[in-house]
Amino acid sequence: MNLLRALATVSGLTLLSRILGLAREILVANLFGAGLLTDAFNVAFRLPNLLRRLFAEGAFSQAFVPILAEYRNQRGEAETRTLISHVTTLLGLAVLIVSLLGMVGAPWIIHLTAGGFSQQPEKFALTVELTRITFPYIFFMSMVALSAGVLNTWSRFSVPAFTPVLLNISFIGMMLLAAPYFAEPVKALAWGAFIGGVLQLLLQIPALAKIGMLPRFSLSFRDPGVRRILLLMGPATLGVSVAQVSLLINTAFASWLPTGSVSWLNYADRLMEFPMGILGAALGTILLPSLSKLRAANDAEGFSATLDWGLRVALLLTAPAAVGMMLLAVPLAATLFQHGAFTATDTLQTRQALITYSMGLLGLILVKILAPAFYSRQDIRTPLKYALISLLITQLLNLLFIFVLDLRHAGLALSISVAATLNAALLFRGLRRRAAYLPAPGWRLFALKLLTALVALGLVLWLTAGADARWLERSSLWRLTNLAWVMGAGMATYFATLFALGFRVKDFRRRVH
Structure with a gap:
């Protein structure tokens, strides 16, 4: 398998999903702005989304994919199919029960996760109702994530990467076609999540059938593979819970801040999802099964080289995205969101986040690249330890940034950034200490060339973007055309500088068998 080609496939389809997701947020901003309605939906959808990450994309995938790769390499097709059936049945029953409990206990959940909403009865009641509609999303997406783990292990990356597109299509369709028929139009968003979950699950069936791994209902706690997955899921669940608990605490903090704080953070997060999904999630998607296969084959040299490849590609593509979003925060927020009910004040508040x-x-x-290296080695306790440290740092910083420095919602975002950087540093050090990762030669020269290209990028963006004030005042067409020009000039400068310094696409090709 060509990793660079796989990355291009996953990143391209993820880009399509993110573009539709951005179109969705633009439509939400235009219809609902950043206030009571969007705060209510964002809180209602955040909890099932977090639990979906906990049950599916997080703890489950970390425990399931390495063992699935081992079964496929060493046990044969029949035993692998049996394992998939047993795991699917057990996971499905677990998340179905959680979904039902969430619907029944929605009022208590909102009291715990967004206590500030209880001061506004109308806002609280709406959030509870939206939560009950969106909670079954956990079940649908957990089954989708299981399917993604299977398909990715078979190097079938296209269907899992395309699947999120259906959710955004559902959201957009419900807002455009169904919202006017609801007494409270924001409910169309909640039903969009429900319908999107169903559509995504249905897409998996033919893909699994094509590789002969469509699961059947078969409950078994005695399967040794299931037991191993459950044992790994214990610390994995705790590790993923740390990140999700941190986000929930941040939401609770934001619920006590001025109205709109939750939404400003959400709009900024939507912009962050572009590089996070296109680069971070895509790299993590292809690296976990690839590293798991290399680990199962006891190929330590290939393991280290593949991880080194992932780190270089991540730095090469992530660093310019970070520089661009910092320098173009107002142009991005104004161009994409400042329409209809979304005001210039909302743009400036979103910029801070x-x-x-x-x-x-x-x-x-980097966490999304380094953590799979531990998971592929079936070591989940070490990332858990680092995640706990990050959680503690996040909350201490929240107290400092909000109550001492009065940074408000921007402080919540900053605490996540500092803790994530610390987490990545700890993971890197842990891999080096275990000699699981040995950096390939040439890192110093690579870093120097990268820094040179970033300086060139920053200068071009600063010179071409101009003052923030004009981005708040000009027309939507002016913003769009000028943002395209500024970004185009920046990207051309960055990649031209890299080319002049000797970077070539062929240097980043890597195959894993």
């Missing part, structure tokens, strides 16, 4: 989020972009993406 985007700048502080961008400071930790490199750390956030």
Whole structure:
């Protein structure tokens, strides 16, 4: 398998999803602005989204994919199919129960996760109702994530990468076609999440059938593979819970800040999802099964070289994204969101969150590359330890940034950035200490050339973007055309500088068998 080609495939489809996701947020900003309605939906959807990451993309994938790769390499097709059936049945029953409990206990959940909403009865009641509609999303997406783990292990990356497109299509369709028919139009967003979950799950069935791994209902706690996955899921669940608990605490903090704080953070987060998904998630998607295969084959040299490749590609593509978002925070927020109910004040508030989020972009993406190196070795306790340290640092910084320095919602974003950078540094050090990763020659020269290209990029963006004030005042068409020009000039400068310094695409090609 050509890793660079796989990355291009996953990144391209992820880009399509992110573009549609951005179109969705532009539509949300235009229809609902940044206030009571969007705060209510963002809180309602955040919890099932977090639990989906906990049950599916997080703890489950970390425990499941390495063992699945081992079964495929060493046990044969029949035993692998049996393992998939047993795991699917157990996971499906677990998340179905969680979904039902969440729907019943929605009022208590909102009291715990967004206590500030209880001061506004209308806002609280709406959030509870939206939560009950969106909670089944956990079940659908957990099954989708299981399918993604199987398909990615078979190097079938296209379907899992395309799947999120259906969610955004569902959101956009519900807002455009169904919102006017609801007494409270924001409910169209909640039903968009529900329908999107169903569509994504249906897409997996033919893909799994094509590789002969469509699971059947078969409950078994005695399967040794299931037991091993459950044992790994214990620390994995704790590790993923740390990150999700941190986000929930941040949401609770934001619920006590001025109205709109949750939404400003959400809009900034939507912009962050472009590099996070296109680069971080895409690299993590292809690296976990690839590293798991190399680990199962006891190929230590290939393991280290593949991780080195991932780190270089991440730095090469993430660093310019971070610089660009910091320097173009107002142009980006104004061009994409400042329409209809979304005001210039909302743009400036979103800018604050985007700048502080961008400071930790490199750390956030490196975590998605370094952590799979531990998971592929079936070592989940070490990332858990580092995640706990990061959680403690995040909350201490929240107290400092909000109550001492009065940074408000920007302080919440900054605390996540600092903690993510620390987490990445700890993971890197842990791999080096275990001799699991030995950096390939040439890193100093690579870093020097990269820094040179970043300085060139920064100068061009600063000179071409101009003052923030004009981006708040000009027309949407002016913003769009000028943002395209500024970004185009910046990208051309960055990649031309890299080319002049000797970087070539062929140097980043790598195959894993």
